[in-house]
Amino acid sequence: MYIPTLDDMIAARERIAPHIHRTPVLTSRMLNELTGAELFFKCENLQKAGAFKARGASNAVFGLSDAQAAKGVATHSSGNHGSCLSYAAGRRGIPCTVVMPRTAPQAKKDAVRGYGARVVECEPSTSSREAVFAEVVAETGAEFVHPYNDPRVIAGQATCSAEMIEQVDNLDAVIAPIGGGGMVSGTCLTLSNLAPSVKIYAAEPLNADDAARSFRAGHIIADDAPETVADGLKVPLKELTWHFVQNHVADILTATEEEIVDAMKLTWKRLKIVMEPSSAVPLATIIKNPNVFAGKRVGVIITGGNVDLDKLPWNS
Amino acid sequence: MYIPTLDDMIAARERIAPHIHRTPVLTSRMLNELTGAELFFKCENLQKAGAFKARGASNAVFGLSDAQAAKGVATHSSGNHGSCLSYAAGRRGIPCTVVMPRTAPQAKKDAVRGYGARVVECEPSTSSREAVFAEVVAETGAEFVHPYNDPRVIAGQATCSAEMIEQVDNLDAVIAPIGGGGMVSGTCLTLSNLAPSVKIYAAEPLNADDAARSFRAGHIIADDAPETVADGLKVPLKELTWHFVQNHVADILTATEEEIVDAMKLTWKRLKIVMEPSSAVPLATIIKNPNVFAGKRVGVIITGGNVDLDKLPWNS
Secondary structure, eight states, X not given: OOOOOHHHHHHHHHHHGGGSOOOOEEOOHHHHHHHSSEEEXXXXXXXXXXXXXXXXXXXXXXXXXXXXXXXXXXXXXXXXXXXXXXXXXXXXXXXXXXXXXXXXXXXXXXXXHHTTOEEEEEOSSHHHHHHHHHHHHHHHOOEEOOSSSSHHHHHHHHHHHHHHHHHSSSOSEEEEEOSSSHHHHHHHHHHHHHOTTSEEEEEEEGGGTHHHHHHHHTSOOOOSSOOOSOGGGOSOOOHHHHHHHHHHEEEEEEEOHHHHHHHHHHHHHHHOBOOOHHHHHHHHHHHHOHHHHTTOEEEEXXXXXXXXXXXXXGGO | OOOOOHHHHHHHHHHHGGGSOOOOEEOOHHHHHHHSSEEEEEEGGGSGGGBTHHHHHHHHHHTSOHHXXXXXXXXXXXXXXXXXXXXXXXXHTOOEEEEEETTSOHHHHHHHHHTTOEEEEEOSSHHHHHHHHHHHHXXXXXXXXXXXXXXXXXXXXXXXXXXXXXXXXXOSEEEEEOSSSHHHHHHHHHHHHHOTTSXXXXXXXXXXXXXXXXXXXXXXXXXXXXXXXXXXXXXXXXXXXXXXXXXXXXXXXXXXXXXXXXXXXXXXXXXOBOOOHHHHHHHHHHHHOHHHHTTOEEEEEEOBOOOOTXXXXXXX
């Protein structure tokens, strides 16, 4: 297992700079008053393709040799990684295949195709996904880019907190949502090297709290198909992300479904940004844990903005 | 009638700097492809109190003498100017009174009160509003800050395009929504002095197209209570804003209600920002008039983000 290093992050930053946005940091006096903390929201919902995953996907795609790139890239994902890999492959002009369950929402398939990738459907089971994906790779010779358990992807996600510490001085803590742990691992990579005094927190839906339970147990616990409105956070940790979580995360905090939806609506209202339910989990946990965050300068990573505007969770 | 000058804008910029955000400029490849133009969205929905009107209100409030400031400020507004004046007065720690029709939405009254101002209700008629407002001023000695027909307010709004031309090089055109014309006038003030080659367009709902008709007629036409989803744009031009519109605007373009709502939803989806219907009128007209904008670098002013998340126009 290769653990990505600070040099990998620095190389990633240069490599992906032409393909990603330096996203803005927003603040809200009202949210500061509510939480007693000074919050700095790093808006990766405003990132290319609407999610931080454009960073890791771009780093993987633009790091390929020309020979490998000609064969393309492939992944399995029904979420942002699929559309972000499609985006990055489109920027390089190489083929991309995304294996998705045939039951995935049409909007998600359209997003992947919209950036130019081919969608190959599988049945909604792990065995079908793995079989179909193996066929795709055998047929095309495409390079597999895992959504998070990949050093190139983690080094790419790590560029986000490198920007943030240039944009905001003297942070006491940074908090990001945790699903598979790609963003949290990248954050650990950068901050443990460049700003080791900053405490790193992860935020997780109580309904999908496998990372929090893993953290307390000291080994990876994977749940089977948890149900949460924060649909980007259902996947389990893997060995590479577990390495970073285990070594550098101060704590993993959880929030209920209602707390997540409330924090989501509050952020839309106060920061005037469109963001996914997953992105609201950190604020939900900050509101819930004033003892941890009050009086602190806290960076909050808003991970993505891809949400169905016709099905907002407070209208359902 | 005093016409504000470039020096007034420069003084405003320095005066309000501690009280407003330098708002980011966002871009979207997909919206560029759709329109054939290069669009640069200046996000005043991310401004303090959620609207560009924090600029003009702050300039008026912080320009008052201490003696006048002690008596406070007052206005009549059921929209963003009321909450922005309340915000600015709160920052200076002076009294603020906003006269609002008793029929105004509770959320708007709450927003004004939330920043500290007193709300005084009137009947929903011009005569009642004027009578109640006169009483407030007689009683308090407060300084009247008009929502747009005020040189201090226009000089404040003018700071927005001063930022934009620092953030984006070589603009060919700038477009902003027009209601009373405060933002458009400020844009004219700055660009006619600092970037006279930039063409200035205004965008208006077809259902409230009094400014477009004024522009073609060569004199102010005021409609009585037009109905449009873009509720910030119902008010008529006044002499000061008419001066700028008449002398510096290239054209006033209109869009239907459906085109406005479609452009609003498209912007939420692609730029991941929460914005008011009024803010969508420029994009609606750009989509409709490729002959005017294709191939051009266009600054688009997103004027505000205060919208009821429980009553989105595409869900009604």
